[in-house]
Amino acid sequence: MLLLSASALTTSFGVHLTLLLVLLSLGLLVRRGLTDFHRTHARLLRPIFVGFGGFVLLTLLRMLWFGHPINVMDGPSRLLFALACIGFVGILRPNIRLFWIGMCIGTIVAAIQGGWQFVVLGEERVTGITHHAITYGDLAVAMGVMSFCALPDFRGTRLVWLPPLALLCGVLAAIFSGSRGAWLGFLLVLWPMLKYGSRMHGKTMRWVVVSVLLACVAGYLVPQTGIAGRAREAVSDVERYYSVHDASTNVGIRLELWKAAGMMIAEHPLVGVGRENFRPTLLAYEKEGRLQDSMALIYSSAHNDVLHTLATGGLLDLVFLLLVYAAPLAFFSRMLHHGPQAAAAPALAGMLLVLLFVAFGLTDVMFWLMRTQAFYATMVCVLAGFCLAAQAAPSASQVPHALRT
Numbered sequence: 001m002l003l004l005s006a007s008a009l010t011t012s013f014g015v016h017l018t019l020l021l022v023l024l025s026l027g028l029l030v031r032r033g034l035t036d037f038h039r040t041h042a043r044l045l046r047p048i049f050v051g052f053g054g055f056v057l058l059t060l061l062r063m064l065w066f067g068h069p070i071n072v073m074d075g076p077s078r079l080l081f082a083l084a085c086i087g088f089v090g091i092l093r094p095n096i097r098l099f100w101i102g103m104c105i106g107t108i109v110a111a112i113q114g115g116w117q118f119v120v121l122g123e124e125r126v127t128g129i130t131h132h133a134i135t136y137g138d139l140a141v142a143m144g145v146m147s148f149c150a151l152p153d154f155r156g157t158r159l160v161w162l163p164p165l166a167l168l169c170g171v172l173a174a175i176f177s178g179s180r181g182a183w184l185g186f187l188l189v190l191w192p193m194l195k196y197g198s199r200m201h202g203k204t205m206r207w208v209v210v211s212v213l214l215a216c217v218a219g220y221l222v223p224q225t226g227i228a229g230r231a232r233e234a235v236s237d238v239e240r241y242y243s244v245h246d247a248s249t250n251v252g253i254r255l256e257l258w259k260a261a262g263m264m265i266a267e268h269p270l271v272g273v274g275r276e277n278f279r280p281t282l283l284a285y286e287k288e289g290r291l292q293d294s295m296a297l298i299y300s301s302a303h304n305d306v307l308h309t310l311a312t313g314g315l316l317d318l319v320f321l322l323l324v325y326a327a328p329l330a331f332f333s334r335m336l337h338h339g340p341q342a343a344a345a346p347a348l349a350g351m352l353l354v355l356l357f358v359a360f361g362l363t364d365v366m367f368w369l370m371r372t373q374a375f376y377a378t379m380v381c382v383l384a385g386f387c388l389a390a391q392a393a394p395s396a397s398q399v400p401h402a403l404r405t
Contacts, residue, residue, distance in 0.1 A: 005102030051323035082377035089385025100150035111169035137179025144170015305361030342390035
């Protein structure tokens, strides 16, 4: 658990190595009652299994039907592998504090890596180890927000400063990346952070959120961060696209891709044009004179989760995409409202993670890139496992007095 959270955004192999270790432990988990564990929690876990498993099965059927190469299963297979993390955590019950420490360390180190690229190397938009600025900014914000949910587990210890610092580092990393989607995600989760986090953190949550907002405002006012410039640039790009149909700018390219996705949806509403056929269809539209010759033609995704899914997979794919988000969100919401107190922190972290990915999907395709698929699936399942482990743990009143003392 420490390895997973500490290396998720600081190495290129962290999440995948963790999944491998979890899969290698399946034999041990079976002997420890994996089947009974899933049977006990079947009602809670069934929607997650249907969502993740259905997405993988649909990808497999599409591969066989359309003759796609086997590598199209690389990303979706991580959703299937990640399901093993629920039983791994729920049965073996690792110390959640190690997971939180790793999360904080990983976020802080990722921000240091980004700061080095931004300040020392002079990169305008840093990518960390992801080679993709949007992915780096999005995942940094997600890790920073999840890290802060750990504050109750550190209260009264010498590490109580670690979660707030990790949250601040996640915001700084987003500033270094220049990712506008990361800011959309952060703004979306502010309300649930205040609503549910205040119950666990009290005034600390409000003070920290205000401090982070002030840091964001300061980042906007300082020209060297580039935040204000990118905001003005976005407005200008939209105006140019609709006035002179300029699709050469960053936002103009996205608007052109969204226009093309809308055309694909109108022509293929049920099954889409095929998951591997987005760019070939773009080129066909350009050849027919329905799209202009622009930089948008080099892209293989619509840079919007819902539009890309509808364009390439139709309504059937969209149903499973929505379930991949909705099933974990319902699980964590249930745990947050009706679960034990020990499940509150991982449940809040899981809820905020799902909401963040929904927001990130407004400007990118989260289930098209391998790293984002693996990160989302693994973190969701690990946090779900911690919630179930907390639910199965005996309460203080059930523990013999001798053990408590």
